[in-house]
Amino acid sequence: MPTKSGNVIILQSRPGITGNAAAVGKKEGEGPLKAEFDKIFDDEFIGQKTFEKGETELQKTAVLKALEKSGEQPDNIDLVLAGDLLNQCIGSSFGQRDLGMPYAGLYGACSTMALSLALGGILTDCGAISTAVAATSSHFCSAERQYRYPLEYGGQRTPASQWTVTGAGAAVIKREAENAPRISAVLFGKVFDLGVTDQNNMGAAMAPAAADTVARFLKDTKSKPEDYDIILTGDLGKTGSRLLKDLLIKEHDTDISAVHDDCGLMIFDLKKQDVHSGGSGCGCSASVVCSYVLNRLRKGELNRVLFVGTGALLSPTSALQGESVPGIAHAVLLTSD
């Protein structure tokens, strides 16, 4: 049953992640984490007729692989918590259609993996459900044409822009688990908007929310950056990561440089892969956390990872109507067994 430390929710039973999987596209499969992924699709349509149906297939692949690794059948799952970037979250709901598991749809933009792990952790910890699946996905091609331009247009990308990851991650969460990485604590984020109107600089839009969440988590748990192996942000990229570290020093007198990393910087080789400021998209942190991070926590090579999923809550409509870009960041403390 959860308790509180300030606003941080401490999960007393420390629910375990008994299976995790990541499925990604070709570009991601050529990056530094290529050996970590469960499935790499060379075909950008993932065997489907459209990019959107491809994204659905990608997420379903990750979910089924995570279930297999956990030894679970869909029938045993009490609740899937999933979302994505597509309008009306069709990547998730159409994937769920074929699997027959109870389903709660989430929308946290690129923070969705953290949000789904957070809610899945609490719901299993309190015993409301026994087994949950947290999942999310994004696809470069479906995101690009939805948020920006038709791919055929070949628009020039700005230096601060990030590359939407074609990837999906899924994790099976169980209250009773052995030899599994754990969800130990959760902090829900608030919406921050400092007036960034550049749709191609998501990192800057999300950094203030990430700074607030990291600072509140450290304060409420009376911990310090050095208490974590990694303070891992979702996908701030190069620009946003620098801003986050600056903000934490300036406003909270906290230097996380020694332990900070960012999923958007880990998934691509920024020097070789032409992704400008790094990776982004729901699938970015999902595929990094549900492969590299959870795998290493399982082996005990990492022990405490504060995963701070970051999301930019804009839409093309809000941008066209002159709105700035609100950001949010949810924190999940992942620990080894």
Added chain:
Amino acid sequence: MPTKSGNVIILQSRPGITGNAAAVGKKEGEGPLKAEFDKIFDDEFIGQKTFEKGETELQKTAVLKALEKSGEQPDNIDLVLAGDLLNQCIGSSFGQRDLGMPYAGLYGACSTMALSLALGGILTDCGAISTAVAATSSHFCSAERQYRYPLEYGGQRTPASQWTVTGAGAAVIKREAENAPRISAVLFGKVFDLGVTDQNNMGAAMAPAAADTVARFLKDTKSKPEDYDIILTGDLGKTGSRLLKDLLIKEHDTDISAVHDDCGLMIFDLKKQDVHSGGSGCGCSASVVCSYVLNRLRKGELNRVLFVGTGALLSPTSALQGESVPGIAHAVLLTSD
């Protein structure tokens, strides 16, 4: 702390709804429930420059009114659970931007009010959080141009089509509450898709999911239709309501006719208001439940309402790609004090 009865989650502390409010548009304010709403806006822009910003304002109005009625300040709220129909749920996230409360975004299409009450009920029951706000909204004009045609086009509506409600509802949920309606049990729905491809017949697309959820709830709690004052579906409308009742008789030998009602049938006068099959949209069940239903539970004029929020999980893109319309239905048992 929650326990289980089959798959139904029983909330032992029965969290209370200490404040509820509904804000609606002019047409809704001319309907049978006009005396129930907290605020009726005659201006379809809700004082803003665009319909989307208007929807944000509408949701914010409902949230602030619910907080006021509950005697809460935003600072005391541990988590807002909210979503809407707009791409990337901007109705909710832009509303939250100004209020500074921790925020978990949901996407359940028109089932969102039930989903947010369900999650808010469990999270407060287990003590992870003390006070939650569940909220959602929809707006006829923002939905119409996003899902269907520009309003200026004046497209002809088919007989089975429903009218998206301009409305928002919000409820403040607290673990410790007196003289308040209660959230007593929750059942999460599964995604059903029987192949309906008519985007203008959402009721038919959602009815199978509603039938499954109602049947499972009754079975798992060993209860009968007559144990409820109302079995209240979200917004199946006339067509979907008939299908639901038929499905329950045919497939589950259960007749709910005597106690069934539907938010889409309650909010408009179908004979006078030219809404064809009835109301729909996230804001439909939100504004009916957060006014009429919760007000009567508070007064003891209703005692047991099984609220089954129904959602059609399509997008314009999925429809254009030839996909059928998946439906989902989440159940929340609302009881008097």
